[in-house]
């Protein structure tokens with residue numbers, strides 16, 4: 001069994017991993033950049049070690065320094081969290097070459113499933129439906145435009161190694177194809193170091209639904225149901241919920257079985273997520289696999305009472321899953337609001353700075369996974385997510401009401417946040433209906449602009465009386 005883990009990450013996910021380790025009696029080592037000296041994860045871990053300057057490439061992506069920190073402190077495993085090095089097979093191999101355990105799948109699986117165009121091929125072979133698209137990487141615009149015409153416009157040009165919605169461009173016709181193609185390639189190169197892209201048909205306003213998987217090194221694979229992550233702004237998730245309210249149970253069951261089949265076909269051996277898009281006919285298509293823990297994992301934990309991080313650590317230690325599929329019961333309803341330090345009036349621009357006051361909600365079924373405290377200075381160098389607010393209730397409506405109440409109690413001062421925006425979403429009739437899709441936020445934004453215009457017209461009228 002693993003005895004001491006270095007956490008190669010920061011923020012709330014580092015805190016989350018430290019908490020799991022404490023419960024398991026495992027020692028922890030935090031790493032931090034010079035900008036993160038005062039961060040919560042640094043204070044909660046048993047030991048902490050600085051690995052470089054503020055820029056991620058100097059610290060949280062600095063493989064040599066991270067490995068040295070782990071061996072200096074006597075760690076026998078490294079947990080990569082999400083983002084940073086979590087889906088980097090080179091790092092996973094390096095960790096293993098240094099006689100430590102990488103808490104994630106084996107590096108060969110990361111290579112296969114972490115590359116989106118490769119993963120599509122593997123899924124097709126396993127007879128899992130994929131979005132219609134190119135057979136693999138598309139090398140130039142001339143080749144691409146032919147493929148796009150065959151599939152039918154509009155299409156999406158996507159980075160093979162992409163993530164976080166980056167390196168993705170829509171093309172509506174042959175006229176804008178070349179531009180979109182080379183912009184996607186350039187963005188892929190700048191963000192992911194290689195410029196491989198592939199093409200997919202753009203599905204019109206589908207739902208994003210994903211299946212949480214637990215797989216061990218002995219061939220056992222189970223699922224923890226699905227999450228609906230369709231509340232997205234610029235392809236970044238904002239609210240996630242489990243289970244998905246809109247899908248019928250037969251479709252869900254097929255989806256779980258396909259997700260398990262997909263994992264078995266590549267001998268997947270960790271926790272992971274299979275992501276699908278679902279159209280209005282409830283037909284679903286694989287888009288990608290995340291070979292790591294995800295931001296939204298708490299909603300699955302709440303509805304099943306399974307600790308996903310603890311399972312991930314046990315699996316990496318080589319232990320067999322203690323849970324069987326029939327042990328996993330859907331206990332209720334859960335949703336998560338991502339609270340970001342950002343200014344919604346300035347196009348959601350990051351709003352770093354010092355937290356001067358904070359009031360956190362509580363009560364039964366309210367969970368907070370946070371990286372902040374009063375007096376903490378949010379650095380400008382990293383992701384703007386500072387807190388995840390999660391609620392759990394027997395029914396969806398109670399869960400929504402609980403989330404509204406929790407958002408009313410949640411006060412963060414000193415920086416701008418998206419709390420009010422989340423509160424507005426929680427009152428939107430479309431959100432409440434559950435039948436929303438990935439176009440939801442854009443629609444909501446239009447409504448907001450319309451009502452702002454209406455208010456200012458009324459004000460003008462009032463002044464003229």
Ligand code: ADP
Pocket residue numbers: 131156162163164165166200201202203204205206208232235275277287288438
């Ligand atoms: P990333 O890894 O960058 O997050 P994904 O492939 O997971 O990229 O897609 C992110 C989001 O982009 C999806 O949740 C969905 O909103 C949108 N998207 C991706 N592929 C398609 C598609 N073929 N048609 C329509 N929307 C898509």
